Amino acid sequence: MDVCPNEILDLIFSEACVDDGFTGRSLSLVSKRIHDTSRRYTFQSIALYGPHRISSFAHVLDKADLKYHTIRHLYLADRSRFWVEGRPDQDKKRDTPPARIRLLSRPSRPQDRLPIPQMLTLLLFDKYDEQPLSDAISLPRLHELTVHDPSLARIPSPLPRCLSLRRLHVIFALGRPWTAAMSHLAPHLTHLRISGLGSSPLPLMDIVCSLERLPPTAPQDDLASKDAGLVGFPPTLERVLVQLLQNHFHNLDCANQSAQVLLVTPMALHLKNTAMQDVRRRIVLLKPAWMSGNLPELLTGESADVQFYMGLTAAWQRRTEGLESAVWDVERESVLASYGYWAGDQQ
Incomplete structure (x- = not known):
């Protein structure tokens, strides 16, 4: 060489x-x-798909001399790569909780500590299984997290408190209120992205009410720390991206429909108005993702599901290269409503 x-x-x-x-x-x-x-x-950026690979990697870590290794970026999927990327021989077997918990949990002995505490970004593709996040996990340097909403809404045990977490991407799967849990998890959050938000009134109301309670002016550090324990979103938020789910049933000619019919519930209209009235320009309502029939395509494993998660994986890969715009920058044509802007006025 x-x-x-x-x-x-x-x-x-x-x-x-x-x-x-x-x-x-x-x-x-x-x-x-x-x-x-x-x-x-060696382990700086790791993507693991399915229970077999997660268990195998945990076994490798058991034998590795961890003082030489640091995990900075970790992607954990609860099903095989074939399922996520749309191969015909889809294996929908879910991850066994012991392997995942063993990989992320805080060891009881210092000499057994996994190279997790230095982690900067974490993506958990885990829609339905037991809660992967708990206070047994120590992530003191975690800066960015992508997770499904059941991981925040199911609280059989307390969530960890990640004081360094600044960017959170929540993907809706089952749709339950979780803003209070999120504020406990990340009291100093600055960026929040919500994808696939359905029309269920309770979680939608939870989010809209929390957005309405955001302070109209930038909070001081001491005020932010005092408000961190309150129900709702942290007052430190600087950017909130929200994307609704839209059912094709409302209008079969989806490509040519007006922006107005994209908001089919009073609470969705309320969300639009909240974004347009945010003088600090933090809240952006994105044009919706589509679903067919009675269930969101994000739950079925159909082609739209595969495309969504392949895009999510690609964004994670670009994010590990330092490209924050992969998740947090949006094109103007993707915006439905923001401060002083409404896509319906352009039609």
């Missing part, structure tokens, strides 16, 4: 960045220098 031209090294390292680690592992086997240099980055 020491005598290779820089052009050849550039090709090798470029390939190593995009092939799921195959080139990197090969290089570490043939070059002691690369092995020693890359050792600390």
Whole structure:
């Protein structure tokens, strides 16, 4: 390796960045220098699909010398990669809670501590199973979290308190109120994205009321800390993106319908008005995702489900590369309503 031209090294390292680690592992086997240099980055960005891989990785960590390893970005899916990416031989077997909890939980002995406390981003693809988040998990440096709403709404045990968490993406699956739990989880949150919000009145009312209680002016640090324990969203929020689910039943000609018919309940209209009246320009109502029939496509494993989660995975991959715009920046054509703007006025 020491005598290779820089052009050849550039090709090798470029390939190593995009092939799921195959080139990197090969290089570490043939070059002691690369092995020693890359050792600390072995587990820096990990994506695990399904119970088998989660259990296997937990077993690897049991045998690894963890003082040399740090996990910064972790993606955990409760079903196999084939299911998420739409292969015909879909395996819908869900993750067994013991493997997932064992991977994330705080060990009782310092020498058993997993390299989780340095984690910066975490994505949990876990719609229906037992709550993956609990106060047994220590994530003191976690900055960004993507999770399904049942993980916040089911509270058989207390949620962890992540004081460093600033960005939270909540994906609706079952639709239950969770704003109070979220405020406990992330009292200093600055960015919140809500995807796939259905028309169920209770969770929608919970969110709208919490948005209405956001302070009209930027809170001071001391006030923010005092208000952190109150029910509702943290007053530290700087940006809130909300995307509703829309049923094709309301209008079969979805591509040509007006913006007005996208808001079919009084609470959805209330949400639109709240966004348009937010003088601090924090709240943005996005154009809706679509569902067919009586159940959201986000729950069925159909093509729209696969596309949604493949997009979510791609956004996570770009986020681990430092591209925060993958989740938090939106194009103007994706906006339904924001302060002083309503897509219906453009038609």
